[in-house]
Amino acid sequence: MDSQAKQLNEVIAAACPAVMDLLSRKGREIYFPKLGILSQSAEAQGKAINATIGIALEEDGNPMHLACVMSRVQLSASQAVSYAPSLGTPDIRKQWKAMLGKKNPGLAGKSFSLPVVTSALTHGLSTCGYLFCDPGDAIILADLFWENYELIFSHACGARLDAFAMFTGQGRFNVEGLRARLMAGKVGKKIVCLNFPNNPTGYTPMIEEAHAITTVLREAAERGNKLVVLVDDAYFGLVYERSVFPESIFSLLCDLHPNLLAVKLDGPTKEDYVWGFRMGFITYGIRGGTSAVYEALEAKTGGAIRGNISNAANVSQSLLLSAYRDGTYATEKRAKYELLRSRYERVKQILAAHPEYTQEFVALPFNSGYFMCVRLRHADPEQVRQKLLTDYATGVIAMSGIVRLAFSAVPLAQLPVLFDNLFRAARDVKKKG
Template sequence: MNPQAEELNKLIIKANPAIMGVLSEKGKAIFFPKKGILAQTAEAKGKKINATIGIALEEDGSPMRLKSIACNIGLDPKDVFPYAPSFGKPELREKWKEMMYEKNPSLQGKEISLPVVTNALTHGLSMAGYLFVNPGDKIIIPDFLWGNYRLVFENPFNAEFVTFPTFEGNNFNIKGFEETLSKNQGKQIILLNFPNNPTGYTITEEEAKKIVDIIKKSAESGNKVVVIIDDAYFGLVYEEGILKESIFSYLADIHENILSVKLDGATKEDYVWGFRTGFITYGVKCSENQKAVYSALETKTAGAIRGSISNAPHISQSLVLNAFTSPSYKEEKKEKFMILKKRYETVKKILEEHKEYGHVFETLPFNSGYFMCMRLKDKDAEEIRQKLLEKYGTGVISIGDMLRIAFSATPTEQIPKLFENIYDACKESM
């Protein structure tokens, strides 16, 4: 093993050996080259003559750039054209951390790592796979899951998904989660996603406490647990009593045997899907040297990033950082939230008013996010989807026996017609 990786592992073992129990073999071996090109370049920053940097500069020392590109960009060229660090732009990492505490009051007083910037959530999840998943490792996850998890974790890392039914009636299936966890002793990898894709369900505050208790008990019994938390739709919760914070806030420091890994980002929180700006943040209890552990985990993460995408887009990081410090940022976000909330409420009202819809489909619990799902009664979902496309000019997603409706992407005034079309298409094929 590379001595730099060994050095990081020693730091981790000294402060909390349980973390070594959840790192994958790749995760144990990875490091960020201390004397690599990036590190040497960083050391030369500010020197009068600097011939280290692997980009091209103009004669005046500013980043070399084409007018036809630069003319569309209002930002300072230095915040756009050069590479960003593999760890991410330092000011952005600090700001995101500060905002995380604001958005999650239960984090107060708890020490978490400095977020490392990823190429948005998918890449962050993939980095979590790199660092924590060995071939054959099981990932415990509710059965309504974002389909892309399979490409992220199964194909490259040979993980095996262990699912349990997401719901018990209209509630999260706490019992199913507990039983599934108890059947998989040793290293446990749990993947949680609220607001959930595809269902649009977020756990209640009570359910969150129960889930946390179950995970804590598992850790107390000696299991080494890594909880991967996908917070892609964070903030889009439309009902009272539903968990508004990330479950990461509760898990971050409850036990030495629990490493919480939070994946979040600007993608959906700030309506910038194509920017590719996400973060990976760690929370774990350590009796000593917690900062050193976080630094080691951040360094390993940056090493994995350096070896995959090298670094995330600089222009996107600068754009979102500027937004976060804009005086109207919070107001603008609220405005967009209210549009999505109105669509959510419109869907709820339609379902309430049109009891006849219940003859052709049953809706799954939803209270947040972008989506809601309906299970069709005695009808083939793919067939209905095709009919909706061909005859009703209406596009929806079919998943097994369900249709997934993105109310987030449907203008409010079209929502009644959307549901009417689904009903008519189902009636027609009876």
């Protein structure tokens, strides 16, 4: 093992020994190189002649750039075309941390790492796979999950998705299902993945459910299990009901127990409607986490990123930093939230106004996010999807026995038509038998 990795491991082991049990083999061995090109480059900064840099410079010392590129962005060349550091630009990392505190009042007074910049959540999740998943590891999660988890965790890491039924018969989050998975088998390393608002269901736990999930995780940690809880907050903030837990569950988990490492995966892709900017963050929190431990975890994360994509797009980091500092950001964001919320309300009204729809489909619990799902009573979801495409010019997603509808993407006026089409298509398919 490289001596730089050994040093990071010693720092982690001294204050948070459980984290060493949670890191994968690759996670234990990775480090962010302080020696070599990066340190030699850093030492040369500010010298009259600097022939260390891995980009091309103009004669005046600015990053080399094409006018047809730069004329399209209101940023300096170094903000737009230069590399960002592997851990992300320091200013956007600090800004996001401050914003996390504002968006999650429950984080007040709690210690957690500086967020590390990723190339959006998918890359953050896959970096967590690198750092925490060994082949054969199980990932405990609800059975209604984003299908890309299979590529990220199963195919790329050789992990196994160990799913529990997401809802009870009463339509509540199945906390007991989570408990059963956590308590099954030997006491040891457990990886959990929580995603709220959830894709595909659009469900976020109620306030008491979020506390019940936390209690179950604490019990598992108190038993001696070592837990890494991945908190996929892709749709953070899009909560539409008062009784729903309004913060990230990371607020409850980041200082829960010395045996539980909470890892928050979030970013502006969905929160700030910049899906193609490919920018996200990984943030760590553990009871007893010192700044040295957080820096060591950040360094390992930075090493995994450097060896994979090197660094996330600088232009996205610079654009968003200036947007977050813009006085209109909060109002503009609120307006988009209100639009999505009004679509959510419209869906609720449509379902309430059409009891006949329940002859063909029932809605799964939903209260947040981009989506809602229905379970068809008689017809096969894939056949209904085909019927909708051919006869009703309507596209939906059919998956594991349900149909997912992205109300986030359908204008208000078309929502009644969407549900009517679904009802008709389900009836057509049922009649055909």
